[in-house]
Amino acid sequence: MNTEKENILTQVRETLVELFDLEPSEVVPEAKLYEDLDIDSIDAVDLLIDLKKSTKVDLTPAQFKQVRTIQDVVDVLAELSVKA
């Protein structure tokens, strides 16, 4: 994982800890959102709104649809910030 993705991961971790009362140590790249972190589709909507604000990346629900793990979240954000 390169530095840029590390930075994004740190940011995602902060957001998740803040929104879902998780321990920072739980938010690792391989963690599954639903199975491991108990983040359901309704939570995902709130997460999306929050990430959009904090990363200033133009996220859409469609881009989030295939996301299963923290790694997926980081990848989507990395890809979009390159484009931006």
Next chain:
Amino acid sequence: MMQLTRLRKVWQISSAAFCYFLFGLGALIVGIFFRLLSPLPFIPAAKRQHMIRWSVHKGCLTFIRIMRFFGLIRYTFDVDSMKQARTGHIVIANHPSLIDVVLLLAVNEQMCCFVKSAVWESIFTGAVVRQAGYIPNNAEQVLPMAAAKLEAGENILIFPEGTRTKEDSVIRFKRGAANMAVAVNAAIMPIVIECHPRALKKGDKWYDIPPGGPKFKLTSKNLITLEDCIDTSLPRPKQYRQLTSYLESYYERQLIAVSDTNIPSEK
């Protein structure tokens, strides 16, 4: 003696079968009746839904009266606080038995509920639940649909456990009720359902009924507003979680309280 018990069992099973048959038939007739009415242009949609829900309410009331007549169930209701509560609230309840929803519809003249696909697709109940404007629980947009109904002043029933209660001492809620409540800042009307002895649980056969029938008691509590129990300035995912755990412990307390009062009377 042995034969008398067996005879009683046969009587009980046949009367239960008759009741459930009537239930299916009643649902089918109401469904077909309103389907036939639907081409008539002079009944506005809201009026139609009102009429269908009223029919469902009367049907459920009739069903539980027939069940009681045959000695299959007993029940008492103490639900004044629910009837007086301002509308647009979420009715929540623990879920001990198969007929909880019927009991709740029997005390609510106009209430929306969630419908699982088995009921939505059933030839007996499908037509009536669709026309009554209930919400299929597998729909993509369940939350926005429910939110719109609450904002329009409808009351919506949800069993936060998502399935029937296994043991009264262990209450685990899903977050759906909290999601709805937080989305539109709706108040929550908690109903405690007591069922003694436990019958018609998940996995129990519909005809496996204790002698004299299980005794149901429905009690409505005080309306809960979000400001009473959670910090509404927190991010919404935290509110969902706080409210869910608040409601879980609320029900655990309520059910412990009623089981304490029930033990001595059963001795």
